[in-house]
Amino acid sequence: MLCVPSHPSCLEIPLRYRRTTAGVFSALLAVTLAATAQPARATTAAEPNQVQGLTVVPGDGYATLAWTPVDGATDYQIERTPVAEDGTATGAPVIVGVWRPNRQINNSEPTFADAGFAPGNRFQWWVRARLDGTAQPYSAPVSDITRGHWGDPDVPGQGLRTQWETTLGAQYTDDVDEYAYTSAIDELSDRVRVVEIGRTVQDRPINMFVIGHPTPPATPEAVAATNPLVVNCNVHGNEPGDREACLIMARQLAFTDDPTTLGLLSRTTMLIVPTINGDGRAANSRGNSTGQDLNRDYSLIRQPETQAFVEMVRDYRPIASYDGHEYGNSNTGDLPMLPPRHQNVAQGIFDQSQHMIEGHMYTQGAQDGWWACPYGCTGANIGLGEETILRNTLGLKNVVNSLLELRSSGGPTRPDEGNTANNRRRKTYSALWTFHQFLAYHGANVGAITAARAEAIRFQSANTGRIVFRGSRPIEAYPAPHPGDTPPPLDAPSADQILAQPPCAYKLTEEQYHGARTDGPAGRRTTVAERLAAHGWRVVKVAGGYLVPLSQPERGLVPLLLDEQAAEGLAAGERIAPTLTGTHNGPLTVTGVACLADATVRGPVRVRPGATLIVNGGSINGPVDAGGAAGFVLTASTVNGPVNVTGTTGPVLLVGNRISGPVNVVNSAGVAPLLAGNTVNGPLGCTGNTAAPVNIEVANAVSGPRFNQCARL
Amino acid sequence: MTDTDSATARPALRRTLPIAGAALAAVLLVVVGGTADGGTGAAEAGPTGTTVTGPLCDLLPAGAEPGNPASLADQPAGEALRWIPVLTTFEAAVRATGLAEELTREVTILAPTDDAFAGKFSRTNLDELLLRDTDELRGLLRDHLVAGALPVAGLVAAGTVTTVAGTRLTVTGVGPGARLGDQAETVCADYRAGAARIHVINEVLGDLPTTAGQDDDGHPAH
Structure with missing residues (x-):
């Protein structure tokens, strides 16, 4: 039974998930089935503690039984009997289900999905309560034919069946x-x-x-x-x-x-x-x-x-x-x-x-x-x-x-x-x-x-924030009665699994990055370079190796593969610490690798050809200009001034920035530049990039026009 | 997504459950008066006279259902094993070890259920046997084969049999079935499959160490 989006039962709690004890309303049981082939006694007055209101709704390969709860019932037994069309039994009745209170979050409307029967057969069901193990009278029976294997056998496609x-x-x-x-x-x-x-x-x-x-x-x-x-x-x-x-x-x-x-x-x-x-x-x-x-x-x-x-x-x-x-x-x-x-x-x-x-x-x-x-x-x-x-x-x-x-x-x-x-x-x-x-x-x-x-x-x-190598968020026990017993183990990270100050990037040597590996099946082994590419990570070629910035969409996974402390790492990369965390007054010229973490730059930033700039957080007052950079990474930052990134030989990544000024990403030679979740007060222009820039479905808010390769970002 | 009844989807109505089904201690069968046939646990004879025996038979394909005993009688054992749904591990082991050819001969196959394998080997151990240690696995399977296609009554009458691997097994009668060695019992015996006989048993034979429960997380194989 599919949820109809317009139906109230499908309305979801907006924004963050909050548990509710309000329960559910099974008003959707619109297509309940009339009881058929009832023995005479079913029409007599209800016996004490007899289950009432049993309904059966067929689904694909199952049938949902629902009934009115019996006061004091500790559990219920569901019995199923194969029957012919006239209601006569064609096989023995079998207890197929036991409903217990920890089955569902609302005990006020018990339900049980009976399944296991061969689809398409006809059955009769009835349900009885047990009070501390003592069986009470069965409900009136309900019978119905169950759904057969899905699809009309005579309709092309629908008639296909698996082995x-x-x-x-x-x-x-x-x-x-x-x-x-x-x-x-x-x-x-x-x-x-x-x-x-x-x-x-x-x-x-x-x-x-x-x-x-x-x-x-x-x-x-x-x-x-x-x-x-x-x-x-x-x-x-x-x-x-x-x-x-x-x-x-x-x-x-x-x-x-x-x-x-x-x-x-x-x-x-x-x-x-x-x-x-x-x-x-x-x-x-x-x-x-x-x-x-x-x-x-x-x-x-x-x-x-x-x-x-x-x-x-x-x-x-x-x-x-x-x-x-x-x-x-x-x-x-x-x-x-x-x-x-x-x-x-x-x-x-x-x-x-x-x-x-x-x-x-x-x-x-x-x-x-x-x-x-x-x-x-x-x-x-x-x-x-x-x-x-x-x-x-x-x-x-x-x-x-x-x-x-x-x-x-x-x-x-x-x-x-x-x-x-x-x-x-x-x-x-x-x-x-x-x-x-x-x-x-x-x-x-x-x-x-x-x-x-x-x-x-x-x-x-x-x-931003600490890195955990191994450790889980708690899964708290759901409020009683559901779903019983014990939540999964807490699995909180121990102190040695926490790195309080994240590095800016990991540096891998040529051997680590491109060297042959022994893990993986013979003939199908892959290098670290190929695996990081499979993950879609941005990697910057720098002097003496390869730089993997943490500031990218899969940041939480990067240290788990590349840190020396990783529980199941791929390669122990060298942690590259930020090079600037405080305030810098005046122009900043980048040669080699610069990593700014929550830094404030009051002046223009210029990235020299072959250099790499990584900026996480902080602010830059002044234009940012990169020509022929090896890599350009700018995230979670505020820039007051234009950003011009031209002729980058490696990755270009701008995510979650607030930029007041025009942004131009031009003639990048590497993988598709990533421009996602930025707010740009000004025009956004992209031309001549070997691979058209992408936003991976995280739109940018751009107040000015968007040009050429960035027209739809 | 309503559906119409499909001819292929409908098995013939199951026979009534025989009283002997109560031998399944773990299964809560409620048999009401008048519907049980008072049978002995032997399923009905098929068109070629195929009768299988044992408490598990009632829970395996029967009558006209796909995989019923009569439908397997003319199939090579390797093929027949694919139809007995509690033998997926044993069947995979036969393929992994290339033993299907050997099973086309007149041979008695003592085939442990999936539950038996899960009760014997850890997940890791089972994967090792199926994927890497196939020589060891072949030896294990041969401890479940006896030359000659013996019905369960024949096994009991013999009293002792020697497996293809060379292990001597004492056989004693238990009701209509047989106990093999100390603990294994037939749970659905006397499938015919070509020249072979298949008896489904509830324990793994042979002398490999028990490793079940030794996985890190205690999560059993299944």
């Missing part, structure tokens, strides 16, 4: 079937373009569905302009439940007639990466073919699979993400989730991710009967701050995102999952529900997400 669907869950979709299914969708749908974003170690294609309405934008740059969202479906080869959901969702998005979904797809682009770890999927291993856990490699990108994903993020610039897993714990929620917790992640990205999880998924889960909860809620030492984990890597790339786990066994609350197919269906359809909710959340909150992202990019580029 997992046709085998009723006996087999997962294998690589060959995935490619055939994927290319069939690609061929039959104008809304879908399938892009190969890379190859695995064993040369399997890593495909990505690019989905938009009526057609997806033609280039990564054009996709980026639509504030896309991405689902990474299968990083651990032996956790395939989310991947099956992704394959079904791609078909739904490609062929649905649902106007709400089409509306969402007309305003954004959904990216689905079904199988980043095709080799591990084929081998049924957690790691890739070399045994590397890919979800410990997204920062280091030693492997071609993670490198492909990180390059995709660089080029398509998703603003929000979900990362699908399964979790081997029977005694937790259906859907453990977790935001990027690493303390270098911008506060706004953490807050918005928490809003997506607690503000949206907990609320919608309570409405539809799915039990979302914080990952690690059982006290296990998991869900921490490693930047190598995609959840954290993406947070450090200013992407609002969450981990998604599917509880791998039914556990005490879903006792009918000894049947493997039942178990597989529950997992996959709970993932499908989550990904649809993710799309709905994105659509309803794109303004807040892009605002958080823009603020995060300005914050990171400013290079």
Whole structure:
């Protein structure tokens, strides 16, 4: 059931996420089903403590049961019986669910998403309360036919089925079937373009569905302009439940007639990466073919699979993400989730991710009967701050995102999952529900997400505040009753994991930057230079090496790869301290490398050919003029005077500045100049740059005209 | 996104659950009077006379469902293993070690469930076996193979069998199934697959050390 953006239940708390105890209102249960085939006694007066008001609403692969709570109930049991059309039982009744108070944030309107059944069959359900373990009378039964596998079998495209669907869950979709299914969708749908974003170690294609309405934008740059969202479906080869959901969702998005979904797809682009770890999927291993856990490699990108994903993020610039897993714990929620917790992640990205999880998924889960909860809620030492984990890597790339786990066994609350197919269906359809909710959340909150992202990019580029190598933000226990037990471990950084004064940049030697490495699979090894390029970082060639400024959008990740203190670093770069932090009166001429941190310059700044200027914060009263500089980086600063950057041989980066005067970026020879989030009181002109300047969807406020290559920044 | 019923999506209605399903201690089955067939845990005979035996059989594809025992009878064992959904680890191990050819012979395959593998090996250990230590894994698999396609009754009658790896296993009858060595038991026995017999068992055999629970985070393999 998709959230209709105009409906009150979809209105989100503006700005920063705040928890509310107000609960949710499941008024959306408009299409409830009349009870049918009731035995005679169901029409008699209610017995004491009998559940009343049971309704069943079918979803894709599940059915949401809702009922009126019984005073004093400690839990509820849900029983399901297969029935024929005339209501006669065709199989034994089975307790398929146990509702406990920690399932949902509002106990006033209990719901349960029953799942695991083969889609399309007809069932009868009833629910009974238990008071301290003593069973009370069952409710009147409700019966209905459940939704079949999505799509009319006779409509081209809609009629496609995965191997997992046709085998009723006996087999997962294998690589060959995935490619055939994927290319069939690609061929039959104008809304879908399938892009190969890379190859695995064993040369399997890593495909990505690019989905938009009526057609997806033609280039990564054009996709980026639509504030896309991405689902990474299968990083651990032996956790395939989310991947099956992704394959079904791609078909739904490609062929649905649902106007709400089409509306969402007309305003954004959904990216689905079904199988980043095709080799591990084929081998049924957690790691890739070399045994590397890919979800410990997204920062280091030693492997071609993670490198492909990180390059995709660089080029398509998703603003929000979900990362699908399964979790081997029977005694937790259906859907453990977790935001990027690493303390270098911008506060706004953490807050918005928490809003997506607690503000949206907990609320919608309570409405539809799915039990979302914080990952690690059982006290296990998991869900921490490693930047190598995609959840954290993406947070450090200013992407609002969450981990998604599917509880791998039914556990005490879903006792009918000894049947493997039942178990597989529950997992996959709970993932499908989550990904649809993710799309709905994105659509309803794109303004807040892009605002958080823009603020995060300005914050990171400013290079202010301490650096934490390892350590997490706390995830506080959600107010009772939800979601039970224990939040994930605190994982606060210890003193030795904190660097109070950030350097200005790291300097790498030629050997560190371009030297051959031994990490990564033979034949596919990459240099530091290639990995930093995959991350999209700006690097300045200077005398005796390469300078990586911290003042750039992924600042929080830079020290985690390049500092000597990093927990899992790539290379131990030399910390370059600021060269000027106080006040400088008079002209400032830069030769070599100058780094100004919160400095005040009263006079003109001139950058000599071959020199590098890095300015973080502070103010400059006077013109700034750089001709033939090796690199030019100006962030979070106030400039009273014109800024002219001409003929730079390396990167040009201006983020989050307030500039009173004209700004000109001309004839840069290096990577695309980055001009983002600046306020310019004056004209902005860009000509002759080898690569046209970009703003990575963080607009500049320019009071004067914008010329040529900067016309749309 | 409403849907119409799909012919491919609908299995034949499941048979009623036999009482023996109650042997699944971990599964809360509530069988009401009049609907149970009082069976012995043996699934119904398929068209080629395929009958599988054991408490897990009720939870595996049956009747006309894809992967039902009768549909596997003519398939090579390597292919049949792909249809038994609790054997994904064992099946992957067969492919990783290139043993499928060996399984086309008259052979008895004692195939541990995914739960058995998860209870035996840590995630890291399992990945090592599947990806790197395939010789060791092949040795482990051969400790789950017995020459000759023996039905479970034949195993019990033999009393002792020797695995292809050379380990002697005592076999004792447990109800309609068998106990192998000290602890492993058949949980769904007597699949036919070409010339082979497949018995699904609940423990990993062989002498590799148990490493389950040794991952840093205690997060089990699954």
